[in-house]
Amino acid sequence: MTTLAVSPFRLWTPLSYSIHAFFFKPAKPLPLAALRIGVSCILLVQAFLIRPSFFAFFAPSGLVQKEVGSVLQEPSMLNLAWAVEFLKACTGLSENLVLTGFGLSYVLSLCFLLGGLFTRRSAFFTWLLHWSFANTGFCGSYGADMYAHLFLFYFMWIPCGNALSLDRFFGRASGEPSFQARLGLRVLQLHMCISYLASGLEKASGTQWWNGEVMWRALTTPGYSISDFHWLAAVPVLPMVSGIVVMVVEIFYCVMVWPQKTRLLWVVATCALHLGIAIFLRLHIFGLLMCIPTIALFAISFEPVNLNDQRQKKLSRYAMHDLHAFYKRL
Amino acid sequence: MWGQVYKPILLVAMTFHLILVTLSAFYIPISDELPGKRIIDLYRRASGANSTYGFFAPSLGGKTRAVVDIIEDNGRTIVDLPLVKNAGREVDIRLGSLSDEFIRKDEASDETRKQLAASLAAATFSNHPNAKEVMLRIQEFWPISMDEYRRGLRAHWQDYYAARFARTDDHNSIGAQP
Numbered sequence: 001m002t003t004l005a006v007s008p009f010r011l012w013t014p015l016s017y018s019i020h021a022f023f024f025k026p027a028k029p030l031p032l033a034a035l036r037i038g039v040s041c042i043l044l045v046q047a048f049l050i051r052p053s054f055f056a057f058f059a060p061s062g063l064v065q066k067e068v069g070s071v072l073q074e075p076s077m078l079n080l081a082w083a084v085e086f087l088k089a090c091t092g093l094s095e096n097l098v099l100t101g102f103g104l105s106y107v108l109s110l111c112f113l114l115g116g117l118f119t120r121r122s123a124f125f126t127w128l129l130h131w132s133f134a135n136t137g138f139c140g141s142y143g144a145d146m147y148a149h150l151f152l153f154y155f156m157w158i159p160c161g162n163a164l165s166l167d168r169f170f171g172r173a174s175g176e177p178s179f180q181a182r183l184g185l186r187v188l189q190l191h192m193c194i195s196y197l198a199s200g201l202e203k204a205s206g207t208q209w210w211n212g213e214v215m216w217r218a219l220t221t222p223g224y225s226i227s228d229f230h231w232l233a234a235v236p237v238l239p240m241v242s243g244i245v246v247m248v249v250e251i252f253y254c255v256m257v258w259p260q261k262t263r264l265l266w267v268v269a270t271c272a273l274h275l276g277i278a279i280f281l282r283l284h285i286f287g288l289l290m291c292i293p294t295i296a297l298f299a300i301s302f303e304p305v306n307l308n309d310q311r312q313k314k315l316s317r318y319a320m321h322d323l324h325a326f327y328k329r330l
Numbered sequence: 331m332w333g334q335v336y337k338p339i340l341l342v343a344m345t346f347h348l349i350l351v352t353l354s355a356f357y358i359p360i361s362d363e364l365p366g367k368r369i370i371d372l373y374r375r376a377s378g379a380n381s382t383y384g385f386f387a388p389s390l391g392g393k394t395r396a397v398v399d400i401i402e403d404n405g406r407t408i409v410d411l412p413l414v415k416n417a418g419r420e421v422d423i424r425l426g427s428l429s430d431e432f433i434r435k436d437e438a439s440d441e442t443r444k445q446l447a448a449s450l451a452a453a454t455f456s457n458h459p460n461a462k463e464v465m466l467r468i469q470e471f472w473p474i475s476m477d478e479y480r481r482g483l484r485a486h487w488q489d490y491y492a493a494r495f496a497r498t499d500d501h502n503s504i505g506a507q508p
Contacts, residue, residue, distance in 0.1 A: 023344075024337055049420040056414055056453065057424065063413060064428070065449040071442055072431060077375065131376070140424030143385055150378025179337070187344050191351055198355035199383040206388025217390045217473040222487075223422065224393075233476040282419050 027182035027302040029162035029175065033116065034300055035188070036123075036160040038292035039151045040114035043130075046144065046285045047107055057138060058099055060084065064138035072138055078128075079135035105129060113155065116165020119173070123155035144286040150191070151293070158184030177304040189297050193254035196270075200250030209247055212239030224281045249273050257298050270294045350379040357382065392472040394429040394490070398454050399465040413450060415457075432468040432491050443491065451495035464495045 050057070058080070060066035066081060073079065080102055087098045106129040112122035130152055134141050154160075159173070159180050167173040208214040216239045219229035232239050249269045256262040257270075271291045278287025353360060354374065360367060374380035399409045413425055428450075432443055451464045458464075468491040474483050 019341075020337075023341060046420060049418050050424075053414050053417060053421045053424075061453075061456075063450055063453045064446065065452065068442075068445045068449045071445065138424075138428055140427030142423055142427060146378060146381050150381060153377045183340055183344065187348065190348055194348065194352050194355050195381075195383045199385060199387065201356075202384035202387040208389040209387070213475055214386055214390045216476050218386060220479075220485075221390075221393050221473045222471060223395070223426065230479065233479045236476050239476075283423070285420055 023183050023186050024179040025182055026177035026179055026304060027185055028177050028304055029159045029181040029302075030164070031296045031300040031302050032158050032160040032181060032184055032188075033163035033165060035151065035293060035296035036116065036119070036155055037114060037164060038296060039148065039155075039289065040110050042144075042285060042289045042292065043126075043148055044107065044110050044114065046148075047103075047110065049285070054103055055096055055099065057140070058103075058133060058136050060095055062138075069136070069138055073135050077135040078132050080132045081136055083132075102129065102133075106133065116161040116167050116173075119161025119165055119167050120156060123152060123160070127152035127156060142286070144283075144289050147286075147289055147293075154184065154188060158188070160184070181302070185297060185302055188293065189257075192293055192297060193257070196250045196253035200247050200253070203243075204247050204251065209243045210240070212236055212241075212243050215239035215242050218281055224283075226280060226282055246273060257294070263298055267294055267299045347377065347379060350374055350377075351381075354380050355383055390473070392433075392470050394426060394433055394468060394470050395487070396425065396429040396432075396450065397467050397469060398450075399467070400454070400458055400461045401463040401465075402458075402460045403462050404460070411454075413454070429468050433470065444493070447491070447493040448495065451493070455495075455497060462497055465492065466495070467492045 056062045057064075060069075060081065064072065069081070080099070083102070084095055084098045087093065087101075088095055091098075106126065109122045109125040109129060112118055113126050127149070130145075130149060134145060134149065159178060161167045162173045162178070162181065163175050165173060168175050203209040203214075206214075208217070216229075216232050216236075219225050219232065219239075249266070250273075253266060253270065256266040271294060274287045274290040274294075276287075277290075278284045281287075350370070350373070352358075360370065364370070371380075396413050397409075398411045398413065399407065400411060401407050413428075414421055417425060428446075431446055447466050451466055454464045454466070455461055467489050469487040470490040471487050472485060474485045
C-alpha cells in the first residue's frame with residue numbers, strides 16, 4: 001500500500017526558505033536612508049513652523065499651565081516638566097531658557113539624523129525629545145506627530161545610517177547589503193500595509209465615505225478648505241467618486257503595492273492621495289510626510305546587484321541551449 | 331554566525347511588534363489580565379504601536395476653535411481674537427486639538443474645562459497687559475450635508491462654551507466670574 005502522507009519537514013523547508021528570503025536576504029540600506037532623510041527634513045520644517053509658538057505650547061506658563069497640563073496629559077509618561085524643574089533648580093536658569101535648550105537639542109539631533117552622523121544615537125535622542133515634547137504642556141499631537149514618533153522609533157533599530165550618511169562617509173558604517181536592512185525594510189513595509197488597511201476599512205465602515213459627504217464636509221469646513229468648494233453640492237458624484245477612490249487605494253494598498261506590475265501605479269496613487277490632503281486640506285506636513293514612506297520603501301530598489309546571479313542565469317541559458325543542441329543531434 | 335543566532339529572535343520580536351501594531355490599528359483591546367500588560371503598554375506607547383489610523387473615519391464631525399474677546403482698561407473692546415497671533419496652519423491644527431478638549435465628554439470634563447479656560451485666560455492676560463476682562467469662547471462648527479446645502483441651509487460657528495475672567499487688583503490674580 002502506498003502512503004500519501006507528506007512529511008511536515010518537507011513542507012517546512014520551502015516555507016522556511018521563503019521566510020528567510022523575504023526577511024533576511026541581504027538588501028541595500030538605500031530605502032531606509034531615503035526614509036531617514038525625508039522624515040528628518042519634514043520634522044525640521046515642522047519645528048521651524050512651530051517655533052513662533054514654542055513657549056505657548058510647551059512652557060509651564062504657556063497656554064496650558066503646568067497644573068492643567070498634568071490633568072490633560074498622562075502623568076506617568078515621559079515629559080520635560082521635571083527636567084525643566086531640575087535644571088532650573090540646579091543652574092538657576094529660567095524655565096524658558098531651559099526649554100529653549102531642549103528645543104535646540106531636538107533640532108540639533110534632527111540635523112545629525114538628517115546628515116547621518118552618529119545615526120543611531122541621534123535617532124535615540126530625537127525620538128526621546130520628540131516623545132517628551134509630545135507629553136509636555138499641550139502640543140496637540142495629530143497624525144503627523146504619530147507617524148513621526150513611530151518612524152523615529154524604527155530609526156533607532158534599523159540601519160538607516162548605512163547609506164547617504166556621514167557615518168558612511170567617515171567609514172563608521174558599512175554600505176554593504178545586510179539582512180538587518182531587509183528586516184527593517186520588511187517591518188516598515190508591513191507596518192505601512194497594516195496602517196493603510198486599518199485606515200481604509202474604518203473609512204469603509206461609515207456611510208459618509210460612500211456618499212461623498214466626508215469629502216464635501218472636509219472641503220467646506222473653515223480651517224481645512226483652501227477655496228470655496230460649495231459648488232461640489234451641485235455635482236455630488238465628484239466627492240462620492242473621490243471618497244471611493246481613497247478607500248480603494250487604502251484598502252488594496254497591502255495587496256497592490258507588492259507586485260511589480262501594480263507597484264508603480266499604487267505608489268503614484270498613494271502619493272497623489274497624500275498630496276491632495278496636503279494641498280486641499282492644508283495638512284502640508286502630514287501630506288508630505290506620508291508620501292515619503294511609500295516612495296522610500298516601495299519605489300526605491302533595495303535588491304543588491306548580484307553579478308553571480310546574472311552569471312548564473314547566463315550560464316543556465318547556455319546550458320539549456322547546449323542541452324537542446326545535444327538532443328537535436330541525438 | 332551572529333546572524334544565525336539572532337535571526338530567529340529578531341523574527342519573533344518583529345512578529346510580536348507587528349501583532350501589537352495590528353491590535354491597536356483594529357481597536358482590539360489587550361486583556362488587563364495578560365502578564366506584563368503594563369510593560370507591553372509602555373512599549374506600545376514608546377514604539378508608536380498603540381496608534382490608530384482612522385483619519386477622518388468613519389465620518390467627519392464638527393470642528394472647534396477658541397476665540398477671545400478683550401475689554402481693555404480704557405473700555406475698548408476687541409472681539410474674536412485668536413489665542414495665538416499669526417498662527418500658521420501647523421500651529422492652528424494644534425490649537426484645534428486644544429479647543430477639542432472642551433467638547434470631550436468624560437467624568438472630569440467640567441473641572442478640566444474650568445481649569446483649562448482659566449489657563450487660556452491667564453495666557454491672554456499676559457499677552458495683553460491692558461486687558462481688564464477676557465471672555466473666552468469655544469465655538470463649534472458642524473458642517474451641513476450637501477442635501478441641506480442645496481435646500482438653502484448654511485453652517486456657521488456657534489458658541490459651545492464661554493467663560494468670563496476679570497483681572498483682580500488686590501492679588502494681581504485672575505478670578506472667574508459666574
